Each structure stands twice: as structure tokens, then as C-alpha cells.
Amino acid sequence: MNELPQNAFHRRPDLHVETEGEFAGWRTWTRDSFETHNGPFWHRMDENGQVRCAFRVEKKHLNGMRNVHGGCFMSFADYCLFAIASSVLEGPGVTVSFACEFLDAAREGELVECEGEITRAGGSLIFLRGVLKSGERSLFTFSGTIKRVKWKKPAGTAAVAT
């Protein structure tokens, strides 16, 4: 994670690199209200150039059964799409489709990690897939599609969801 083969991680002006605690050296984006409210979600590049994402389960992430809420897994997975795509995205993008399967539960205090990959990076669309795990236990599989968009001022209407 010390050498970044691409400079993609540096493109967003709201990048924050953590300096303390268990996620020291990990990165997150700070201008996103929803992710800040639900995170912190983290990403870094490992020694093999693979993007890794993670978050530590807190009480606010749980459903009424005291397991991680499905919406939390999906929100984190949406974050992961953009972290994994960051080396090829080189600008703003929006999620246009997403699909997932819920395999197992996670509880408060667990570390949820993502392994994922770009399955195709086209001129307009980037296809990705991934799996969320707690240790060796698979929790959630997902795939998603990001569409590259041209940046418009906030008054514009083209951008859908990041």
C-alpha cells in the first residue's frame, strides 16, 4: 500500500488518509454526506496492487436482529465499486446497476472486508464484481456497473448516484 502504481487515488480533492488507529494508512472520501454518516468506509491498495476495502461493524450498522443491515452491506459495496474502479475511472461516475446476494450475517465488532475486481473497463461503462468477507467467511457477493459522466455543476441533472 505504500507505492501506488496509478495516481487515481489522488484525483479526488476530498481524499483523507487516516493517521491513527486500526485504519492508519487507509483512505476514505470526505465530501460524501451519506458515506460519512454511515462509515467510515476505508480503502487502500495492497502490496499486489489490489484495492482493499473495509469497515468495522458498529451498532449503527445493525438491523433489528442485531446483524448488519442489508442496506449497510449494499451501501458499503457501492463505496467499494468506486474504490476498485478508481484506477481507471479518472473522473466522476455514477452507479447505473447493482445486484447482490446475502450469504451470511455479520455482527457488531466484526471487520468486514471487500475483495473485488474490474471485469471490464470500457469507454463508457465499467463492470465490477466483489465479495464481502469477515475473516474467511463470505457474507455478500455483488456486481455493479459504473457509467463515466462528464462533470457538471451541482445545478446539472445528469449525475445520478456515486
Added chain:
Amino acid sequence: MNELPQNAFHRRPDLHVETEGEFAGWRTWTRDSFETHNGPFWHRMDENGQVRCAFRVEKKHLNGMRNVHGGCFMSFADYCLFAIASSVLEGPGVTVSFACEFLDAAREGELVECEGEITRAGGSLIFLRGVLKSGERSLFTFSGTIKRVKWKKPAGTAAVAT
């Protein structure tokens, strides 16, 4: 919304009926940390016996482009699955799969509403689909599958995500 043909809405002990403001008469569930943290999300039964769901977009729901975050749409849609299924669920359930498409953006202050239906209610699985709208504008389409589960104490491991 005054006459409820089923008593399903009454089964969960954490049901809250709002008494004030624009959502007076609407219902929500309160024991769900993630939904409470991200909501309030609301549901009610309309005069035709159809379940309606809604939330008002706040700053905490937005992404860095100031549109509703994809994870927020997905979290609300997961809530909608259980609200729409409540008349046939009659006990706890978990989401086992979910898929969606992002059609258009929503901004702070907009009212996001859900129309949805049960496409099949089986003995084990309940299949549903829906669309999120702002006024007449379609924002997001989704489908999901809920699996009925037997209730276990929180120490159990079967329940995945509500």
C-alpha cells in the same frame, strides 16, 4: 390507510405511528439501528390496500454530487421490501437477493415514494419488485427476494439481513 385488511402491520412490537408533521399517520419500525440512523423511512396502507413508502431527502442522504446516494436508495428499497411483504410475511425474514437500476437523480428536499408489489409469495420465499419516484419522475427500479426464517435469539447465526 384507515382500514387495514390484514393485521400484519401490528405484528412487530417496534411499530411506531407518527402523530405529527407531513408523515402523520405513517408508520415506521424503531428497533432497527441502521434504518433509524438513515431514516426515518415511512410506510402506510393507502385506500386501495396498497402499501406506500416514502422519505424526505435530507443532507445526510446525499453523495458528493449532492444527489441521493446509491446506497441510500438501496437501503430505502430494502425497507420497502419488508413493508410491502408485511401482509404475507407474518414473522421474521431476511433479504437473500436484490437487484436495481439507477434511472435518475433526486436532490435534497424531494419526497421519494415507492410503489411496489409482491410478485410471488411462496412458503419459503417472497419475491417483490418496485419503483422509486419523485412525483411522476422514476428514479430507481428494484427487485428483491425475502426468505422467511424462524426466529432465533440474537446469539443465533441464521438471520442475515432485514
